[in-house]
Amino acid sequence: MEMLKYICSSVGMTTVILCLVILLALRVIFKARYLPPGPWGFPWLGMVPYFWLVGRLDGVQRHEALAHLAARYGKVFSFTVLGKLVLVLSNKEAVEEVFRRQELNDRPKVWIKNGPKGEGLATASGEAWKQQRAFTVRILDKFGVGKPAFEEKIAREARSLLSVIAKKEGQSFDPKHLLMLCVSNVITELLFSTKHEYGDADYMKHLDAIREITHLMGSSGAANSVYLLSHIPTPSRIRLAELLSYEANTIEGMIKTHLDILDRGNLRDYLDEYLNEMLSTCEEGLQSEISRENLNRNLSHLFLAGTENISTTLRWSLLFMIGKPDVQARVQAELDRVVGRERLPTLADEPSLPYTRATMLEIQRAASTAALGAAHRSSRSFSYRGWTIPADTTVICNVWAIHNDPEIWQDPAEFKPERFLGEDNEIIKDACLIPFSAGNRVCVGRHLARMEIFVFFSHLMHRFHFRKVGNSPVSFQGHGSFAREPLDFQVEVTERK
Numbered sequence: 001m002e003m004l005k006y007i008c009s010s011v012g013m014t015t016v017i018l019c020l021v022i023l024l025a026l027r028v029i030f031k032a033r034y035l036p037p038g039p040w041g042f043p044w045l046g047m048v049p050y051f052w053l054v055g056r057l058d059g060v061q062r063h064e065a066l067a068h069l070a071a072r073y074g075k076v077f078s079f080t081v082l083g084k085l086v087l088v089l090s091n092k093e094a095v096e097e098v099f100r101r102q103e104l105n106d107r108p109k110v111w112i113k114n115g116p117k118g119e120g121l122a123t124a125s126g127e128a129w130k131q132q133r134a135f136t137v138r139i140l141d142k143f144g145v146g147k148p149a150f151e152e153k154i155a156r157e158a159r160s161l162l163s164v165i166a167k168k169e170g171q172s173f174d175p176k177h178l179l180m181l182c183v184s185n186v187i188t189e190l191l192f193s194t195k196h197e198y199g200d201a202d203y204m205k206h207l208d209a210i211r212e213i214t215h216l217m218g219s220s221g222a223a224n225s226v227y228l229l230s231h232i233p234t235p236s237r238i239r240l241a242e243l244l245s246y247e248a249n250t251i252e253g254m255i256k257t258h259l260d261i262l263d264r265g266n267l268r269d270y271l272d273e274y275l276n277e278m279l280s281t282c283e284e285g286l287q288s289e290i291s292r293e294n295l296n297r298n299l300s301h302l303f304l305a306g307t308e309n310i311s312t313t314l315r316w317s318l319l320f321m322i323g324k325p326d327v328q329a330r331v332q333a334e335l336d337r338v339v340g341r342e343r344l345p346t347l348a349d350e351p352s353l354p355y356t357r358a359t360m361l362e363i364q365r366a367a368s369t370a371a372l373g374a375a376h377r378s379s380r381s382f383s384y385r386g387w388t389i390p391a392d393t394t395v396i397c398n399v400w401a402i403h404n405d406p407e408i409w410q411d412p413a414e415f416k417p418e419r420f421l422g423e424d425n426e427i428i429k430d431a432c433l434i435p436f437s438a439g440n441r442v443c444v445g446r447h448l449a450r451m452e453i454f455v456f457f458s459h460l461m462h463r464f465h466f467r468k469v470g471n472s473p474v475s476f477q478g479h480g481s482f483a484r485e486p487l488d489f490q491v492e493v494t495e496r497k
């Protein structure tokens with residue numbers, strides 16, 4: 001009784017609160033001893049105010065802010081955001097080692113209120129991810145994606161692009177939509193056996209929606225992984241849900257058409273293969289994650305990733321070429337010497353084109369289109385370099401920081417293809433390049449991406465000379481961390497004879 005009275009008195013209450021605060025502080029300090037170093041941040045909010053302030057006041061992008069923190073706290077550091085622990089890897093070896101671990105195979109849970117249901121390959125975790133990944137790798141392999149036989153499909157698109165650009169001689173134009181369309185035709189043919197014409201205004205709107213989805217996904221970021229916050233109807237979240245529903249409905253239309261005419265003896269594309277697999281597991285009475293529920297999102301992720309990342313890399317490539325005319329001239333001189341003017345370049349020429357290859361590697365380094373990769377989540381606690389990383393930690397690979405690390409690259413802000421060439425003009429194989437991330441969830445489309453970048457870039461350089469419009473200097477400023485893209489720009493072309 002006396003004890004209770006003491007606790008209720010103001011002195012007692014202050015003592016109890018003080019003890020609780022000390023215990024809490026000790027717990028935080030004790031836990032932090034086992035974590036990689038990092039900034040403390042505010043209670044619960046963690047580093048949110050910091051990112052918000054440097055973003056709003058100084059225009060610093062998320063990947064740049066994380067690179068500044070890495071310079072201070074180390075290439076493996078941690079902090080909290082909205083009560084969640086975040087581990088940031090800014091070192092290639094660390095990414096390769098950590099992302100190889102089974103407990104890092106998951107993605108953070110993301111809630112999009114009123115968004116489409118189901119889990120696609122890029123966002124799924126656990127068994128849903130494992131099965132969809134294995135299925136996708138098998139089907140891409142079956143269709144020869146990334147293998148020499150697939151080259152002609154890409155080259156056909158590249159030739160169509162060349163004829164459209166040839167008509168633009170004498171005018172300035174923004175290459176964004178043209179590049180998106182030719183790249184998207186490669187992936188839509190693979191997924192749905194469909195293609196689109198260059199003048200198709202409705203499809204252009206669809207491609208613009210895809211770009212907007214990518215940017216809104218990136219900007220809504222961490223808040224979408226906190227259930228209560230993700231349900232606050234901000235204008236960008238409402239817009240994102242609208243766009244995702246529109247996109248899911250478009251894909252649903254394709255699924256229905258495919259189902260109506262499905263011929264299980266003649267599977268034409270990825271969607272046919274998926275439907276066939278679904279029906280087979282159903283007939284055998286097996287439980288599977290290759291399901292009607294996941295199909296729509298799976299197609300969406302492949303379409304989105306297969307269109308946005310490559311077309312953005314190609315936009316960067318044209319920007320670097322108009323900003324660095326000397327590099328463009330050297331690429332063209334090499335193409336002329338090795339390929340000649342009578343035919344277009346092919347993949348078989350690639351080994352004999354070291355400067356062109358080095359230029360493509362430098363484009364990928366300097367562009368870092370997937371600047372922060374895609375976040376992983378630890379499903380269990382794990383030890384790494386003596387630290388104990390708890391379950392439910394978000395783990396990020398800062399691709400941009402690795403590609404701009406002054407300890408690895410001399411003058412990282414400079415565009416210099418030579419950095420990828422050895423003394424005998426051979427490509428330096430073990431360069432610290434990681435555009436597709438690493439480990440078990442490494443980009444599933446990387447072979448296709450490398451092939452497309454070579455075919456489209458070499459065709460464009462072989463056929464046209466690209467130059468900037470006007471006298472102002474070309475800006476290599478990028479924006480966005482989820483899909484880092486250049487600011488809009490215009491080009492002019494001259495056909496090379």
Ligand code: HEM
Pocket residue numbers: 099121122123133301302305306307309310313369370373374375435436437438440441442443444445446448449
């Ligand atoms: C320049 C082009 C590309 C870049 C820079 C790129 C980059 C990346 C990165 C950094 C990741 C995250 C890997 C991780 O979680 O650690 C990723 C995942 C992914 N990419 Fe790509 N990508 C490109 C092209 C493509 C293409 C053409 C496709 C479609 C075939 C594709 C489909 C995917 C998918 C589905 C995932 C999720 C894989 C998973 O979660 O298991 N990407 N990509």
